[in-house]
Amino acid sequence: xxxxxxxxxxxxxxxxxxxxxxxxxxxxxxxxxxxxxxxxxxxxxxxxxxxxxxxxxxxxxxxxxxxxxxx
Amino acid sequence: xxxxxxxxxxxxxxxxxxxxxxxxxxxxxxxxxxxxxxxxxxxxxxxxxxxxxxxxxxxxxxxxxxxxxxxxxxxxxxxxxxxxxxxxxxxxxxxxxxxxxxxxxxxxxxxxxxxxxxxxxxxxxxxxxxxxxxxxxxxxxxxxxxxxxxxxxxxxxxxxxxxxxxxxxxxxxxxxxxxxxxxxxxxxxxxxxxxxxxxxxxxxxxxxxxxxxxxxxxxxxxxxxxxxxxxxxxxxxxxxxxxxxxxxxxxxxxxxxxx
Numbered sequence: 343x344x345x346x347x348x349x350x351x352x353x354x355x356x357x358x359x360x361x362x363x364x365x366x367x368x369x370x371x372x373x374x375x376x377x378x379x380x381x382x383x384x385x386x387x388x389x390x391x392x393x394x395x396x397x398x399x400x401x402x403x404x405x406x407x408x409x410x411x412x413x
Numbered sequence: 414x415x416x417x418x419x420x421x422x423x424x425x426x427x428x429x430x431x432x433x434x435x436x437x438x439x440x441x442x443x444x445x446x447x448x449x450x451x452x453x454x455x456x457x458x459x460x461x462x463x464x465x466x467x468x469x470x471x472x473x474x475x476x477x478x479x480x481x482x483x484x485x486x487x488x489x490x491x492x493x494x495x496x497x498x499x500x501x502x503x504x505x506x507x508x509x510x511x512x513x514x515x516x517x518x519x520x521x522x523x524x525x526x527x528x529x530x531x532x533x534x535x536x537x538x539x540x541x542x543x544x545x546x547x548x549x550x551x552x553x554x555x556x557x558x559x560x561x562x563x564x565x566x567x568x569x570x571x572x573x574x575x576x577x578x579x580x581x582x583x584x585x586x587x588x589x590x591x592x593x594x595x596x597x598x599x600x601x602x603x604x605x606x607x608x609x610x611x612x613x614x615x616x617x618x619x620x621x622x623x624x625x626x627x628x629x630x631x632x633x634x635x636x637x638x639x640x641x642x643x644x645x646x647x648x649x650x651x652x653x654x655x656x657x658x659x660x661x662x663x664x665x666x667x668x669x670x671x672x
Binding site: 364 | 484487488489491492495496498499502503508509553554611614615618619621622623624625626627632636639640643644647651
């Protein structure tokens with residue numbers, strides 16, 4: 343049981359990493375991109391903007407506690 | 414070899430070089446402290462295991478329909494790329510300490526000296542396991558990048574050439590100097606890898622969701638420019654904010670500069 347948990351922990355850490363919100367955000371962004379593209383709306387602009395927004399959000403979440411510490 | 418091929422080799426070379434430098438530090442620390450035989454056998458076993466992973470998963474992925482493949486590959490590259498890029502941005506802006514191979518080497522060496530000696534299968538088990546884990550875990554992400562990047566671009570061998578080139582170069586230099594490669598611009602390379610993985614993840618993820626990029630493959634260069642500008646912009650904003658908080662003038666260091 344412990345080994346099974348360690349196995350899933352390894353793959354979770356490997357793929358999702360230390361910010362699960364990015365993985366969830368990417369899944370939502372890709373779903374929205376597909377919805378736009380299949381809805382006949384030009385969707386090329388959406389994913390780059392969503393990716394940079396997710397990056398900025400992830401960076402901000404990392405920095406916020408450090409700023410609170412005065413670093 | 415087209416633009417995509419050049420980026421493919423460059424991305425797998427840089428990603429592999431960065432991870433290889435980190436794995437080399439672990440193997441060197443164990444080898445110098447406890448002897449080379451078990452450490453080198455552990456490193457060789459891990460390299461063989463990684464080659465098996467690529468050989469097994471690579472051909473399997475070619476059976477997946479191309480749009481599904483690009484969606485999955487794009488998502489994976491984006492997850493990896495954004496993690497690399499976030500850490501690189503935090504390092505470049507001073508919020509995270511630069512990766513220091515000399516410090517890692519000193520710590521690994523101290524732990525290797527303190528560990529007890531257990532013989533298994535004629536090997537110093539601590540050395541074998543540490544070298545195996547170091548190379549395998551550092552190399553696993555490279556193996557995934559080779560498989561995903563290579564299959565989406567339609568050339569796993571080309572991706573393997575980029576990764577193998579880095580293994581050979583870093584391995585040879587490491588064998589010659591036998592000290593951690595602290596002067597390799599590791600943090601800048603990580604920034605570049607993060608940018609490339611994010612760029613290709615966006616491009617292939619978009620294609621997988623049905624997006625038709627204006628200009629076809631040329632859109633990769635536009636996305637690349639957008640990701641670079643956005644990342645550099647984030648670094649500058651963070652540097653300015655940090656300088657304000659510390660009561661200093663904003664730093665004027667180029668992005669990814671080693672300290």
